[in-house]
Amino acid sequence: MPKNVPMVKVYILGEGFDVPEGSTIISALEYAGFQLTVGVGCREGFCGACATLYREKGDYKLQAGLACQTVVTDGMNIAQIPFVPAEKPIYDINKLDPDIEAFKTIYPILFRCVGCNTCTKICPQDIEVMDYVQALIRGDIAKAADLSFDCIRCGLCALRCPAEIVQYNAAILARRLTGKYLLPNSPDLEARVKEIAEGLYEKKLQKLTKSDTETIKKQYYDRDIKTV
Amino acid sequence: MYPEYMHKSIRKVEKTRPERLKLARSGKAIFPMMSAEERQEVLDNFHPDYKKDARKKVRIGPNKGVNITTEVVDELEAYSRIKPDYFDLKHPDYETDVLVIGAGSAGFSASLLAAENGADVLLVTKLRIGDSNSMMAQGGIQAAVRPDDNPVLHYLDVIGGGHFDNKPDLVKALVSEAPDAIQWLQDLGVMFDRNEDNTMLTKPGGGTCRPRMHSARDYTGAAICRTIRDEVLNRPDKIKILEHQPVVELIKDDKGNVAGAVLYHLENKNYFTVKAKATIIATGGFGRLHIMGYETTNHYGATADGLVIAYRAGANLLYMDSVQYHPTGAVYPPQILGFLCTEKIRGLGAQPVNSNGDLFVHPLEPRDIEASAFIRECTERGMGIDTSGGQVGIWLDSPLIEKLSGPGTIKKNLPAMLRQFGRFDVDITKDPILVFPTLHYQNGGIDINDHCETSVKGLFVAGEASGGIHGRNRLMGNSQLDIIVFGRRAGIYAAQYAKKAKIGTLTLSHITEYDKEVEKIGIARTHISPMILPDYTPEAIKKRQYTTNYQGTLR
Numbered sequence: 163m164p165k166n167v168p169m170v171k172v173y174i175l176g177e178g179f180d181v182p183e184g185s186t187i188i189s190a191l192e193y194a195g196f197q198l199t200v201g202v203g204c205r206e207g208f209c210g211a212c213a214t215l216y217r218e219k220g221d222y223k224l225q226a227g228l229a230c231q232t233v234v235t236d237g238m239n240i241a242q243i244p245f246v247p248a249e250k251p252i253y254d255i256n257k258l259d260p261d262i263e264a265f266k267t268i269y270p271i272l273f274r275c276v277g278c279n280t281c282t283k284i285c286p287q288d289i290e291v292m293d294y295v296q297a298l299i300r301g302d303i304a305k306a307a308d309l310s311f312d313c314i315r316c317g318l319c320a321l322r323c324p325a326e327i328v329q330y331n332a333a334i335l336a337r338r339l340t341g342k343y344l345l346p347n348s349p350d351l352e353a354r355v356k357e358i359a360e361g362l363y364e365k366k367l368q369k370l371t372k373s374d375t376e377t378i379k380k381q382y383y384d385r386d387i388k389t390v
Numbered sequence: 391m392y393p394e395y396m397h398k399s400i401r402k403v404e405k406t407r408p409e410r411l412k413l414a415r416s417g418k419a420i421f422p423m424m425s426a427e428e429r430q431e432v433l434d435n436f437h438p439d440y441k442k443d444a445r446k447k448v449r450i451g452p453n454k455g456v457n458i459t460t461e462v463v464d465e466l467e468a469y470s471r472i473k474p475d476y477f478d479l480k481h482p483d484y485e486t487d488v489l490v491i492g493a494g495s496a497g498f499s500a501s502l503l504a505a506e507n508g509a510d511v512l513l514v515t516k517l518r519i520g521d522s523n524s525m526m527a528q529g530g531i532q533a534a535v536r537p538d539d540n541p542v543l544h545y546l547d548v549i550g551g552g553h554f555d556n557k558p559d560l561v562k563a564l565v566s567e568a569p570d571a572i573q574w575l576q577d578l579g580v581m582f583d584r585n586e587d588n589t590m591l592t593k594p595g596g597g598t599c600r601p602r603m604h605s606a607r608d609y610t611g612a613a614i615c616r617t618i619r620d621e622v623l624n625r626p627d628k629i630k631i632l633e634h635q636p637v638v639e640l641i642k643d644d645k646g647n648v649a650g651a652v653l654y655h656l657e658n659k660n661y662f663t664v665k666a667k668a669t670i671i672a673t674g675g676f677g678r679l680h681i682m683g684y685e686t687t688n689h690y691g692a693t694a695d696g697l698v699i700a701y702r703a704g705a706n707l708l709y710m711d712s713v714q715y716h717p718t719g720a721v722y723p724p725q726i727l728g729f730l731c732t733e734k735i736r737g738l739g740a741q742p743v744n745s746n747g748d749l750f751v752h753p754l755e756p757r758d759i760e761a762s763a764f765i766r767e768c769t770e771r772g773m774g775i776d777t778s779g780g781q782v783g784i785w786l787d788s789p790l791i792e793k794l795s796g797p798g799t800i801k802k803n804l805p806a807m808l809r810q811f812g813r814f815d816v817d818i819t820k821d822p823i824l825v826f827p828t829l830h831y832q833n834g835g836i837d838i839n840d841h842c843e844t845s846v847k848g849l850f851v852a853g854e855a856s857g858g859i860h861g862r863n864r865l866m867g868n869s870q871l872d873i874i875v876f877g878r879r880a881g882i883y884a885a886q887y888a889k890k891a892k893i894g895t896l897t898l899s900h901i902t903e904y905d906k907e908v909e910k911i912g913i914a915r916t917h918i919s920p921m922i923l924p925d926y927t928p929e930a931i932k933k934r935q936y937t938t939n940y941q942g943t944l945r
Contacts, residue, residue, distance in 0.1 A: 186725050195931040197945055199656040199923065203393070203521030204689040206729050207613055207810060210660050211521045231813055233725060252624050287809065307581060310736060312609060312805055315520075315616065338579025341617070345581060346588040354535050354569040363541045367566060370545055371558035377924060382550035383426065385543065387599045390417075 185227035187214055187240055197318040200244035205230045210316035213243045213286075226318050227286045242390055246317030248328045253335070258341035262301030269332045272298055274325040281319035287312050291319045291329050298332060306333065307340035391815050392722065395826075399745045399775050403785050403822050406747035411793050414739055421752040429759050436762040436769070438682045438715060438827075446713050449703050458710040461679040465698050468919035469905050471638045471941060472652060472661065474898035479641065482650065482665035482896070486512040487631070487888040489651060489880070491637045491696060494522030495611070495870070496853030497672035498618040499877025500884070504670075505628035507885035510923035512664060513622065513629055514653055516636035516691045516922065520619045523674050523689055523854065524710070524873060527611025528732035528806055531575075531870035533568035535590055539600040541565040543831045548868060551597040551756040552833075552861020555709065560859040564868065571874040572604055581606055583803075593737040595866035596717075597756035601737075603867045608732050608806045611870060635662070636695060636922050639901055640669065640703040643894035648703055648848035650896065654922070667888035668848055670880045671696040672873075675832035675854040678924040681713050684829035685728020695920035696855040700836045702904045705844040708857035709834025714864055716744075717760040719828020721783035723814040728828040731786065733757075733866040735823070738803060739794040741787045742812040742825075744773035750784075758863045761827035768826065775824060785822040794864060802916055805928030807942065826918040831869065833862050842880035844877055848891065852869070852880035918942045 169180040170188050179194035184303035188202060203211030212229035219237025229242060250270050258264045265272055272295060281291035296310040318327040357363070370378065412422045424432070434440055445457045448466055458466070488504040490497045493515035501511045513519070534544040544565040546794045549556045572590070576582060583591035583605050592601040606613035622629055641650040641663065673696030677688025686692070701707060701941040718731040728820060736742070737752040742760075744750050744767050751763035767784055768774030774782040792799050800819045802806055811818050835857030841848040853873040861870060918941060925943035927935075938945050 184724060189926075192926040193931075195927055195929060195935070197923075197925065197927060198690075200518075202690050204523075204526045206526055206687070206689075206726075206812075208526040208806070209518075209521040209610075209689065211518055229396045231810075233814075250623055252626060254624070264696050311581070311607060311613075312809070314612065334616055337581055337613075338617055338620060340880070342577060342580040343578035345576075345584060348584065348588055348590045350537060350589045351535050351569060351572060351576075352539075355573050358541065358566055358569060364567060366542050367545060367562045370542065371562050376543070378546070378549060378554060379426075382546050382554075385546055385599045387423075388538065388601070389594045390601065 170234060172234045173239040175241070181234060185234050187216070187232050188212060190234045191229070200341055201229065201242040208314060210314035213318050214317040215243060226284050228316065231286065246321055248317055248331060249346045250331050255338055255342060258339060260303045260343040264335070264339065265298050265332065268335065269328070270331055271325070271327050275299060275327060276325055278324060280322045280324065284318045284322045286316060286318065287314060289313060292334060294336070295327065295329055298336060303336050304340050304344050306336040308335060323333045323348045349384065392821060393778065395778070396775060399785070400821060402745070402747035403743055403787055406743065407790060407793070409788065410741055410749065410787070411790060414741070414794055417751045419752065420699040420741060423748045423752050424755060424759060432762040432766060433758060436765040437758055438684070439711065439713055441682065444682060449911045451904070452704055452706050458707070459681055459713055461681045462676065462697070463692060465679065465694055465919045465921065466701055467908060467911060468912055468917045469908050469913070469915065470702070471654070471918050472901065474901045477661070477663055477898060478577045479663060479896035479898070481588065483662040484512055484664040486510050486664065487668065488884045489514070489664050489669045490672060491651065491670065492672035492674060492853070493519035494524035494672065494674055494853065494873065495615045495618060496524070496873035496877035498615070498622050499874050500670045500672055500852050500881035501622055501629050501902070502618065502625070503878045503881025504885040505544055507882055509885035511629040512632065512666065514632045514635050514636065514637060516656070517689070518633050519545070519622070519631055520615055521689060521691070522615065523692060524615040525612050526687065526689060527870050528594065528730060529594065529734035529737065530605040530609040530610050530867040531572070531614070532595070532598070532602045532827045532865070532867035533572045533604060533871065534565065534571050534574065534602055536592055536600060536602070539602055541568070544568065547598050547865060549861065551865040552863050555861035557858035560838070563879070564872060567875045568871055569873060571792050575614055575617065575874065578617050578621055580613050583607065593734060594754055595733055595737055596754045596760055597678055603734070603737060604870055605734065608734055608804045614870060614874070628802055637699060638920065638922070639898065640699050641665070641896050641898060642643065642703060642900055643896055645894045646847070648846055649893045659925070665893065666839055667891040667893060668850060668884035670850045670852060670884050671700055671836065671855050672853045672880070673855050673879065677829050679921070681829055684715065685719060686829040687716055687728065687730035688829070691923060693921040693924060694832070695922060696851070697836060698920040699829050700844065700849060700851065703849065703900055704846050705849060706837040707834065708837040709862055710857065712833040712862040713829065714757055714831035714833050715761040715827035716825050716830035717757055717764050718786055718825040721781045721824040721826045722777055723816065724779050725814060726810060727781065729810065730828070730830070731823055731825055732804070735786060735788055735791070735804060735807065738791045738799065743785050743787055745775045746773065750832065756863055756865060764827055777824070781826065783824040783826040786825045787822045788818040789820055789822065831864055833860055833864055835917060840879070841883040842876055843883065850880045850884045
């Protein structure tokens with residue numbers, strides 16, 4: 163590492179380590195010599211494996227973020243949460259209707275929401291978590307699906323919820339019910355699936371698989387290109 | 391916010407933007423597509439695969455004498471992590487019909503279809519289930535659904551993009567099952583983007599002749615992966631899951647067929663043995679080998695494990711001389727160096743421009759061509775933008791998207807990108823994105839037929855770990871498609887195989903034999919594989935860990 167990079171002190175399990183300024187929590191942990199086997203995944207903010215609690219210097223507040231997306235500050239105190247022991251009910255998506263009854267049966271705990279907004283405040287994706295919980299309580303499944311769309315299942319909402327709600331698991335059910343039942347069927351898709359099942363393209367594709375490279379090359383470079 | 395020294399170049403981009411907007415609105419190609427000759431020239435001179443030392447001949451194993459990417463050869467020419475004599479194979483810790491290794495979308499699809507076809511499934515994975523490259527895919531999944539599109543055109547795009555090296559039967563399976571794959575995912579509850587008339591929203595991708603990219607905002611991979619993961623979790627009666635337990639070797643039987651695997655628990659350091667009638671490798675790719683020193687878009691566990699264990703068990707590899715560099719990896723800010731900036735950004739109309747704000751390549755050439763053109767612009771032509779951290783990049787003019795399609799388009803279609811850059815105070819609706827090619831995808835892999843069978847009986851492969859579908863260059867949106875189509879196929883055919891399979895006496899003798907070969911070519915005993923996880927411990931720290939025993943990269 164170049165010598166001119168300024169360092170900051172972070173506290174891991176209470177012990178201070180000097181790490182380069184601008185490090186993310188993940189790179190700070192690794193710089194300090196911790197080899198991660200849990201609490202780490204995609205390292206780009208998409209998988210939710212690296213939920214981390216931290217407290218900044220001089221602040222009483224416990225904050226949370228994704229370790230791969232949060233830049234350390236001088237004096238930051240860090241604790242990773244590698245696993246969330248949350249409930250995941252089992253259901254058959256084919257036997258559910260996209261309405262409030264599904265949630266009354268599978269996630270009755272949703273109705274204990276006290277509206278404290280802790281879930282929204284903790285969400286590292288800035289999702290309006292409480293709003294989608296309230297939408298589910300009202301039976302507005304599509305709204306909940308839309309609001310929760312960017313959820314990456316880090317589990318921080320469930321960990322902080324005083325009513326023990328498993329928001330992120332309820333959200334995937336809302337999105338699945340929406341995708342399966344509430345979004346309209348695409349006429350083009352249905353038509354194409356049927357055509358293929360009837361073997362409409364089979365002969366042409368068979369012929370292509372048997373063609374020599376020169377024939378294919380010609381067809382490839384001759385094809386018309388539409389971008390809209 | 392970009393640092394002051396980049397502002398001069400950003401102002402040049404802003405200055406050329408109105409002209410480029412006019413060009414984009416005209417409907418004409420904004421930059422000419424390259425001819426076959428021009429493509430070859432830019433690849434030969436600038437693609438990292440064509441550099442000296444990028445490849446070398448592997449000296450042992452089924453592909454002995456074949457040119458393969460250097461870093462991959464180093465993984466193949468290595469000792470096993472385990473001592474075969476240590477294991478009591480008469481009493482395996484787990485027994486199952488189908489063992490699925492890897493819990494991304496290929497592993498999930500395979501598990502679901504194997505279960506539906508009557509098999510008991512054991513799904514094992516190195517990280518948590520779903521922590522995978524599948525989850526990180528942003529832009530889309532291809533399927534020829536529009537009335538002006540069809541599977542034949544899709545076929546031509548796939549094989550042309552792959553430089554005509556693809557295995558025809560695999561391409562045929564890929565394109566003809568694509569619409570059904572979309573239907574299957576929709577029936578499981580994936581929320582695909584729609585047009586106002588209820589038809590599927592489709593956008594163009596690099597190298598596609600029709601807009602064929604189906605998306606779920608820019609969380610397409612996540613939308614698919616978390617949906618089928620939820621379905622897998624709903625089948626505990628048929629699918630048993632083990633997390634944080636990578637496979638370190640395959641087990642064979644005395645007939646030479648694959649018959650299970652050895653797991654290593656990363657937390658409690660136990661080894662476990664699995665006896666399986668059929669085994670599916672769905673372990674993904676190799677980005678964390680950091681080939682040619684490149685940054686990668688890949689997740690922490692992408693270390694080519696499946697490739698190594700399959701090779702030791704005798705499976706052929708195909709096109710392992712070909713690496714995909716995604717044209718648009720993030721260059722600034724440094725915290726997200728090498729991260730994926732989805733091709734959908736260009737699909738929505740963003741244009742790549744140089745430090746003067748000038749166009750220099752069509753925005754949607756196939757990935758290897760586009761990436762090579764970016765490298766040429768930054769090296770030979772010296773028209774890149776330098777950062778103080780020693781990186782170089784070109785601009786991806788994202789604000790153009792909202793000029794073309796109205797304010798709010800980015801928030802609606804690229805929420806992940808907006809959030810990613812927003813976290814570091816870069817507003818991509820107002821400022822362009824600095825990008826450079828980043829290590830993205832393993833084009834080749836374990837050789838399979840259209841039943842996902844390998845050259846070793848009992849061993850099936852699906853997803854990025856397999857080779858042949860994409861030839862020597864994959865197009866955008868065909869990986870998400872591949873993992874569903876071939877994941878499902880692997881599940882079906884492995885379940886069918888498992889019904890008839892008679893397993894003989896279990897053995898790890900192939901490991902002993904392979905290690906002898908490694909010894910013959912003079913490899914140091916400390917060199918072991920698969921890597922399992924990369925090691926980012928600084929050298930100074932390693933020196934202080936003087937009683938720590940490193941097994942390869944793992945402590």
